Amino acid sequence: MPLSLLHPLRCCLLIVISLLSAIAFATSFNVSDAKRHAHWQSMTLTLGDERHFRAVEGHSYTDATLSVNATRDVCDLPWLEMRVTLEEHQGKSDTLNVVPALIRVDDGEIRHAVAEFITQRGDDGFYAHFYINALEAVLADMRDGEQLFLAFELSTFEQGEREPWHMTFSLDGADTALKRMQGACYSERYSDSVSTGPGRENQ
Template sequence: MPLRLLRPLLRRLIIGISLLPALAFATSFNVSDAQRHAHWQSMTLTLGDERHFRAVEDHSYTDATLSVNATRDVCDLPWLEMRVTLEEHQGNSDTLNVVPALVRVDDGEIRQAVAEFITQRGDDGFYAHFYINALDTVLTDMREGAQFFLAFEMSTSEQDEREPWHMTFSLDGADAALTRMQTACYSDSVSTGPGRENQ
């Protein structure tokens, strides 16, 4: 996807970066209330007064997870994140790249996204944060699907064409994990309804 087509999507979605809590940048949190749902888990993450809720698939790869995360009082702004375990802890916190990505559930519609690649000092993870205009629709599809497909366009220029990097995650248990994550977030929130609208 050409950069000129990415710019409008980036402009709308990068606004959301300022709304992402510290969890999105690889802070270590206390994990509690974990429950297994087939290939997925749901859990609560806390650090001081911060509370986040996560549904995570940790089955498909030994060194990678896919998660959907929500934050207390802004439950209507979930985000999608992939983590790949690296061989060593990183020396710097850095945004390494922002690349086009494609997401799809089963044989459904291929949706364009932007993936921001991040490392965090002292963490052995490589993180990809996804900005997707139709995230609510994608999450609905995930509840009903069997597999979640990701593809990253890794070429750095038109002359440097590389094969896309593909990953596939199981959705067995995603519906239960996402439902429990969302229920826990809204139950724990000050608001009585969707996120910011009722604060």
């Protein structure tokens, strides 16, 4: 594919992922089918006809979680998200910053990403959404790894460069949680396609 076509396609992909992730955390969902896998959990989030599937690590920090999420019908567009609990519910929805980030599993390759910092009105969470060209490679590394390292390059126009912000999450149980999350997503998508197949529309 010509390089000239890659940029608009990539932009469209990021827009889709951003919309999906915003939908998934902007509303309180019902949690079902939760199962623990060492330091990770997998679960289904539902609200009406909406279905999201999540693998989440809440072991490493008392006030922060790392999750991989997928949405029914677009299971092949998962996204990586970090949530930090704040002291109070936020008064407005806002994008606070967009900063470079680095992601590495164990001593593996350092992968570059962009982290978008977001708050949502009525939510006590501070969210970082990661846009990563090599997300599939990161997920593959996570399945075989022990720890995931994140580094955010924080800077502002007024304050200049600041020390990077580092976080480390355990990957104990990530392999099982990710497989179960993705399996549930694709299984439900397949079930929906069968139930609405030819000859069923008028039943």
